[in-house]
Amino acid sequence: MSQKETKTKAHRRKVVIIGAGFGGLSAAKTLCGAPVDVVVIDRTNHHLFQPLLYQVATAGLSPADIAAPVRALLGRERNVRVVLGEVERIEVANRQVCANGRVFDYDYLILAAGARHSYFGHHEWRRYAPGLKTLEDALDLRRRILLSFELAENAMHPIDRSRYLTFVVVGAGPTGVEMAGAISELARHTLRQQFKNINPLEARIVLVEGGPRVLPGFDTKLSQKALVHLGELGIEVRLNTAVSDVDETGVVAGGERIASATVVWAAGNEASPLTRLIGTETDRVGRLKVDSFLHPPQHPEIFVIGDNAHCLGADGKPLPGVSPVAIQQGKWAAKAIMNHLRGKQPKPFSYFDKGSMATIGRHAAVAQIGPLKFGGFLAWLGWLFVHLIFLVGFRNRLFVLLQWAYAYITFRRGARLITGEVPGFFRHQKAPPELSGQEGATVQ
Amino acid sequence: MSQKETKTKAHRRKVVIIGAGFGGLSAAKTLCGAPVDVVVIDRTNHHLFQPLLYQVATAGLSPADIAAPVRALLGRERNVRVVLGEVERIEVANRQVCANGRVFDYDYLILAAGARHSYFGHHEWRRYAPGLKTLEDALDLRRRILLSFELAENAMHPIDRSRYLTFVVVGAGPTGVEMAGAISELARHTLRQQFKNINPLEARIVLVEGGPRVLPGFDTKLSQKALVHLGELGIEVRLNTAVSDVDETGVVAGGERIASATVVWAAGNEASPLTRLIGTETDRVGRLKVDSFLHPPQHPEIFVIGDNAHCLGADGKPLPGVSPVAIQQGKWAAKAIMNHLRGKQPKPFSYFDKGSMATIGRHAAVAQIGPLKFGGFLAWLGWLFVHLIFLVGFRNRLFVLLQWAYAYITFRRGARLITGEVPGFFRHQKAPPELSGQEGATVQ
Numbered sequence: 001m002s003q004k005e006t007k008t009k010a011h012r013r014k015v016v017i018i019g020a021g022f023g024g025l026s027a028a029k030t031l032c033g034a035p036v037d038v039v040v041i042d043r044t045n046h047h048l049f050q051p052l053l054y055q056v057a058t059a060g061l062s063p064a065d066i067a068a069p070v071r072a073l074l075g076r077e078r079n080v081r082v083v084l085g086e087v088e089r090i091e092v093a094n095r096q097v098c099a100n101g102r103v104f105d106y107d108y109l110i111l112a113a114g115a116r117h118s119y120f121g122h123h124e125w126r127r128y129a130p131g132l133k134t135l136e137d138a139l140d141l142r143r144r145i146l147l148s149f150e151l152a153e154n155a156m157h158p159i160d161r162s163r164y165l166t167f168v169v170v171g172a173g174p175t176g177v178e179m180a181g182a183i184s185e186l187a188r189h190t191l192r193q194q195f196k197n198i199n200p201l202e203a204r205i206v207l208v209e210g211g212p213r214v215l216p217g218f219d220t221k222l223s224q225k226a227l228v229h230l231g232e233l234g235i236e237v238r239l240n241t242a243v244s245d246v247d248e249t250g251v252v253a254g255g256e257r258i259a260s261a262t263v264v265w266a267a268g269n270e271a272s273p274l275t276r277l278i279g280t281e282t283d284r285v286g287r288l289k290v291d292s293f294l295h296p297p298q299h300p301e302i303f304v305i306g307d308n309a310h311c312l313g314a315d316g317k318p319l320p321g322v323s324p325v326a327i328q329q330g331k332w333a334a335k336a337i338m339n340h341l342r343g344k345q346p347k348p349f350s351y352f353d354k355g356s357m358a359t360i361g362r363h364a365a366v367a368q369i370g371p372l373k374f375g376g377f378l379a380w381l382g383w384l385f386v387h388l389i390f391l392v393g394f395r396n397r398l399f400v401l402l403q404w405a406y407a408y409i410t411f412r413r414g415a416r417l418i419t420g421e422v423p424g425f426f427r428h429q430k431a432p433p434e435l436s437g438q439e440g441a442t443v444q
Numbered sequence: 445m446s447q448k449e450t451k452t453k454a455h456r457r458k459v460v461i462i463g464a465g466f467g468g469l470s471a472a473k474t475l476c477g478a479p480v481d482v483v484v485i486d487r488t489n490h491h492l493f494q495p496l497l498y499q500v501a502t503a504g505l506s507p508a509d510i511a512a513p514v515r516a517l518l519g520r521e522r523n524v525r526v527v528l529g530e531v532e533r534i535e536v537a538n539r540q541v542c543a544n545g546r547v548f549d550y551d552y553l554i555l556a557a558g559a560r561h562s563y564f565g566h567h568e569w570r571r572y573a574p575g576l577k578t579l580e581d582a583l584d585l586r587r588r589i590l591l592s593f594e595l596a597e598n599a600m601h602p603i604d605r606s607r608y609l610t611f612v613v614v615g616a617g618p619t620g621v622e623m624a625g626a627i628s629e630l631a632r633h634t635l636r637q638q639f640k641n642i643n644p645l646e647a648r649i650v651l652v653e654g655g656p657r658v659l660p661g662f663d664t665k666l667s668q669k670a671l672v673h674l675g676e677l678g679i680e681v682r683l684n685t686a687v688s689d690v691d692e693t694g695v696v697a698g699g700e701r702i703a704s705a706t707v708v709w710a711a712g713n714e715a716s717p718l719t720r721l722i723g724t725e726t727d728r729v730g731r732l733k734v735d736s737f738l739h740p741p742q743h744p745e746i747f748v749i750g751d752n753a754h755c756l757g758a759d760g761k762p763l764p765g766v767s768p769v770a771i772q773q774g775k776w777a778a779k780a781i782m783n784h785l786r787g788k789q790p791k792p793f794s795y796f797d798k799g800s801m802a803t804i805g806r807h808a809a810v811a812q813i814g815p816l817k818f819g820g821f822l823a824w825l826g827w828l829f830v831h832l833i834f835l836v837g838f839r840n841r842l843f844v845l846l847q848w849a850y851a852y853i854t855f856r857r858g859a860r861l862i863t864g865e866v867p868g869f870f871r872h873q874k875a876p877p878e879l880s881g882q883e884g885a886t887v888q
Contacts, residue, residue, distance in 0.1 A: 045594060045862040062506035064859035072860065075638030082638075084594040084862075100598065135863050150489065150528040154544065194519030194526075402846065415508035416516065418489040418528075419579050 012037050012079075015337060016097050016106040018087055018274065020047050020070040022323040023306030024112035026330030028074055034338055036108075038080045041099050045069055045084050048135060049391055051323065052400075054175060056138035057264075058182035059146065059190075059413040063135045065400050066391070087113070090277040092299060108301050108337050111288075112330060113272035115307035115321060117265055118285060125246040129263035132175055139419065141264060145183060146418050148262045149191060152198045159259075165203045166260040168251050170243050171267030172209035173217065174358035177226060179264050180207045181361035184233040189362075190413045206236045206260075208243055208253045210267070215358055215366065217320060222366040225375035229360040243267070269321055271308050278302065283310040283318070292348035294333055303336070305329035311349070319351050323390075328352065357383045456481050456523075459781060460541050460550040462531055462718065464491050464514040466767040467750030468556035470774030472518055478782055480552075482524045485543050489513055489528050492579060493835055495767065496844070498619060500582035501708075502626035503590065503634075503857040507579045509844050510835070531557070534721040536743065552745050552781050555732075556774060557716035559751035559765060561709055562729060569690040573707035576619055583863065585708060589627060590862050592706045593635060596642045603703075609647045610704040612695050614687050615711030616653035617661065618802035621670060623708050624651045625805035628677040633806075634857045650680045650704075652687055652697045654711070659802055659810065661764060666810040669819035673804040687711070713765055715752050722746065727754040727762070736792035738777055747780065749773035755793070763795050767834075772796065803827045 013036045017024045020042035031038050046067040055061040074080045085099035090109070097104045117131030130140050145167070152164035169180045187203035194200075207214070207230065213223040214230065214237060230237050241254035250260040271286035280296040281289045287310035288296045294303045294311065304311075306326030313319045328351060336346040355369030357379060365379035384404070391397045457480045461468045464486040472484050490511040499505040518524045529543035534553070541548045561575030574584050589611070596608035613624045631647035638644075651658070651674065657667040658674065658681060674681050685698035694704040715730035724740040725733045731754035732740045738747045738755065748755075750770030757763045772795060780790040799813030801823060809823035828848070835841045 045590065045860070062508045062859075063861055063863060064506045067861055069860040071635075071638045081640045083598065084591075085598065102598070102600075135861065139863070146489065147528075154527065154529065154546070156546075191515075194515045196525045398850075399843070399846070402843070406842075415506075416489070416513040417507055417511055417579065419507060419583070 013107040013337075013341060014039070014105055015108045015110065016041065016104050017110040017112060018042075018090075018097065019112035019114055019272075019306075019308075020044075020074075020082075021050070021112060021114045021306065021326065023114075023308075023326035023330040024110065025070070025073065026327040027110050027112065027303075027305070027334040028080060028330075030331050030334030031337070032074070032077045032080060034079065034334075035341065036079065036337065038077075039083055039104050039106075040070060040074060040080060041083045041085050041087055041097065041104070042070055043084075043086045044134070045071065046135070047073060050133070051174075051387060052391075053132050053135075053138045054178045054182055056135065056415070057132060057141035057145070057179065058186055059142055059416040060182065061400060061403060062415045063139065065403065067135060087274055090274065092278060092302070095301065106301075108303070108340075110303045110305060110330070110333050111274065111278070111308050112305045112326065113274045113308055115269040115271055115285075118268040118270035119265070120268060122246070125265070128248055129170060129246045129251070129265040131265040132179070141262075142415070143418050144262050145186070146416060149187075149195070149198070149200060149203075150418070151261065153195045154197075161198060162202075162204070163250065163259040164261045165198065165200075166206065166250070166258065167203065167262045167264070168206045168208060168253070168258055168260045169264045169266060170208050170246075170251065170253075171265065172207050172211075172214035172237065172239075173266060174215065174356075176207060176209070176264070176266035177214055177230065177358055177360055179266060180205050180230065180235045181233055181359065181364075184235055185361050186413065188234070190416070204236065205234065206238065206253075206258055208238050208241050208251070210240070210242050212240055214239070217356065218358070218366060219368050219373050222368060222373055222375060226358070226360055226366050229364040229366075229375070232364075233361050269307065275304070275308050278304070287318070292350075293336065293346065294329060294349055303329075303333035305333055313351055322356065324354055325351055357386065359383045457551040457781075457785065458483070458549055459552045459554065460485065460548050461554040461556060462486075462534075462541065463556035463558055463716075463750075463752075464488075464518075464526075465494070465556060465558045465750065465770065467558075467752075467770035467774040468554065469514070469517065470771040471554050471556065471747075471749070471778040472524055472774075474775050474778030475781070476518070476521045476524060478523065478778075479785065480523065480781065482521075483527055483548050483550075484514060484518060484524060485527045485529050485531055485541065485548070486514055487528075487530045488578070489515065490579070491517060494577070495618075495831060496835075497576050497579075497582045498622045498626055500579065500859070501576060501585035501589070501623065502630055503586055503860040504626065505844060505847060506859045507583065509847065511579060531718055534718065536722060536746070539745065550745075552747070552784075554747045554749060554774070554777050555718065555722070555752050556749045556770065557718045557752055559713040559715055559729075562712040562714035563709065564712060566690070569709070572692055573614060573690045573695070573709040575709040576623065585706075586859070587862050588706045589630070590860060593631075593639070593642070593644060593647075594862070595705065597639045598641075605642060606646075606648070607694065607703040608705045609642065609644075610650065610694070610702065611647065611706045611708070612650045612652060612697070612702055612704045613708045613710060614652050614690075614695065614697075615709065616651050616655075616658035616681065616683075617710060618659065618800075620651060620653070620708070620710035621658055621674065621802055621804055623710060624649050624674065624679045625677055625803070625808075628679055629805050630857065632678070634860070648680065649678065650682065650697075650702060652682050652685050652695070654684070654686050656684055658683070662800065662802070662810060663812050663817050666812060666817055666819060670802070670804055670810050673808040673810075673819070676808075677805050713751065719748070719752050722748070731762070736794075737780065737790065738773060738793055747773075747777035749777055757795055766800065768798055769795055801827045801830065 015038045017040045049066040052066045071082045087099045089098040119125045148164045155161040187200040191200040245252040288304045289310045307321045319325045332349045339346045357367035359365040365383040366375040367379040459482045461484045493510040496510045515526045531543045533542040563569045592608045599605040613620045631644040635644040689696040732748045733754045751765045763769045776793045783790045801811035803809040809827040810819040811823040
C-alpha cells in the first residue's frame, strides 16, 4: 500500500462499503465519526430485516415495518455518504468501485453484497418459484398466495381449485419452515369463513426438503420438535425428497408431480456475483475464501463479510450465512481499519455464536443457545423478544410489536393486499382450458 | 320486471354491486342480512380509503394502513359473496354482468365503479404524470418522489439536480393541495440534513391550477387562507395557468416550460368506462345522468351511485365526486331495494352535506361545515378526527393514529421505501446526455 499511501497522505482514507445489509450497516455504524470518509453503496434505498420477510410475504407485516431507509440510518453522519446505485465494476488494481457509471476510489473496501437464491442451475425455475430475499420478492409472494385463494374461490373445476389451494415450499431451513407455518395460519385462522365456494382449511401445504430432517442447521432433537409442530399445523413434510422440475403447473418432487399454483423457493443461496470481480478463489456457492482477517489472498485492503465470505469457524467449518455472523464481521472489519490507521495489528476474527432460533406458526419455535436447546411457547417468546431487539430503528420495533399483538389477539393479518401487476391473473382465470371449462358459465 | 319476477319468484332476489369503494361498500353493508343475495365485484381485493392516498404517495403511511380487504369486511356475511374480478360486460337487457368470463344474473344492479383520472384527451401524459387513484398509483408516486431526491444527490450537473428537485403538481383541488403540502414537508423536515450533495430545502414545488383559485370547491375565503398556508410552505402557486404539454423532461404551464422529473396529476376525473355499458346518456366526464331515485332512464332496476352518477343536488348542480355523496347514495340504494321488496316507494334521494375539508401540510387545514368556515390548526385537528373516524376497520384507525402521532413528534416518515421496478432508473442516471456528462467521472 506504500504507493497509495504516499499519494493520499494529505487526505483522509476512503472506505467504500458495498451493501447496506446486516454486515455493511454494522461496518458503517462502527465507522461513524472515525477519521475516514465512508461511502455506502446499495442497490436499494433501505436496510432490510430479512429474518421477518416471511411476515411480509404472508400479509402479517407491511414492508415499512421491516425496512428502514439507509439514508435515515446513516445520512446525518458527517463522514458517511449514502449512494443509491448498482455496482458494475470493482477494479482491485486501481482500488476503484464503479456504480452507475460513477467511480469511487477506496483505500479500504468492505464487500458485503449479500446473497441471492440459487436454483441449482435451473434459472428458469425462478419465474415459477420466487425466493425471499428482497421486499419485491415478499410482495410478489404475498400477491401469489392471496391471489391463489381468490382464484380457488372463482374456480369452476375441482382440479383447478385443488391446484390453487396447494402451496409447495421447497427447502426446510428456517425460511422454509417459517413460510410453511405462516401460510398454514393464514389459511386456518385469518381467511377462515370468508369464502363461499372454498374452505381455506382445505389448503394443502407441502414442505419439501432434500435432506433427512427439517432445520438442518439445528440440533437433531430440535429438528424432531419442529417436525411435530409442523404436523400439528397440518403441513405435509417430505424429507429426502429432491425437486427435479418446477413449472407453472407445479413441481416434481421425489419423482411425483404436485399440482400447485404457488411454489416458494427457500432451498439454497449463492453469493452476489460481485464476489467474482475480486478475482480470487470462491467456493461452490460463490463465496470468496478469506483468511481469519477476512481478507481474500493478496488483498489486505479488502474485507469480505457476511454471505460473501467463506470464512472458517473454530470448528473448521465455514461460518453459516446468518445475520449475527455478518454483524460481527462488519464491526470487526471496521475496527480493523481503525486499528490499521493507528498502526495496530488486529486479532483474528472469531465468531461468537449467541445461538439460533426459528419460529413455526403462532406460538411455537425452537431455539438453541449454547448448551440450551428448547422448543414450544417459551422458545417462541424468546424468538419474539430477540427479533424485536434487533429490529433496526425505534419506529419499526414499536409498530411491529403492536401489529403482532393485534394479529395475535384477533388472528387478523393487517396487510392482506394484492397490489402491483398481476401478470396472468385474467389469463389464469380462463386457462388452462384443458383443466376447466368455466367460460361463459352462469355460476351464481 | 314482471317476466323476471315470475321466473325467479321462488328464489331470493339477486343484487350485483360493481365496485367496493365508498359507494359499493356502503350499499353492501346496508344489505348485510337482508333477504337478498348480494355479489360484490371489485378489480382489487381491497377497499381503499382514497382521501389518504396522498399520505402513501409521500411515505407517511403504508398501503395496509389505508386499505382493508373487501373479504375481511364482508366475507363472513352469509348473504354476501365477494368476487375479485374485472367486469367486461353489462347486459342490461338480460340483466347479467360478465366478469372474467363468468356471468352473474341480477335483479338489481348497483353501479359504483368509481372514477379515474382524466388527461383531457392526452392519454400519453399519464406515463409522465401519474394520478392518485389506486395503491399502485400511490406507490408509483412514492417511488418517483423519493428517487428524485436520490438522483439529485447523484447528479453531476446543476441542471439535472434542479430538474430532479422540481416537483410539479397539476390541479389545486384537495388532492393537489395535499400532495404539494406533503412533498414540501418531506423536503423541509423528513429528508433534511440526510444528503451530502444537495439540500432538500432547495426543492421547488410548483402547484399549477387552471382556474382562478386553489380549492375551487370551497368558499373563496378558505381558498385565500389555503393560498397563504401554501406560500408559508414555500410552494409556488400558479393560478389561471393551463398545462399544454407533459413529457419526461417536465411540463409546459402557461406557455412556460418547467423542467421537472416528478409531475403529479391531480387535475381531473372521469367516470369508469363501465358507465358506457348501460347505454343511457352520460355527461362530459362519463357520468350517467340519473333521476332523483338514482336510476338511469328506463332502468328502475339499476342504481348508479358515487362518481358514476350525474345526480342533481338541491341547488340544481350535479353533486360533487366526494366520499360522503357515494356513501349516502350507496346506503339509499340499498334501502330502496329493501323497500321495493316490501312493495314500498322510497322518497327521492337527497344529499346531506356535512361539510368538506382539506389539509395543507403539518398543522393547517381549511374546513367548511354548514355556515362555519375556518382554517388553521383547529381545522387540522378536525380533519384528523374526521378522517380517523371514517377510516374503515379498527386496526387501520389505531395504527394510522399512532403513525401520525409518531410522524408528528419526530418529523420522520415511516414508509420511505423505494420498491418495485424502477424503470429508467439506471437510464436516468446516465441520461439525458445533452443535459449532463457524468459518465466515468470520479465524484468522490
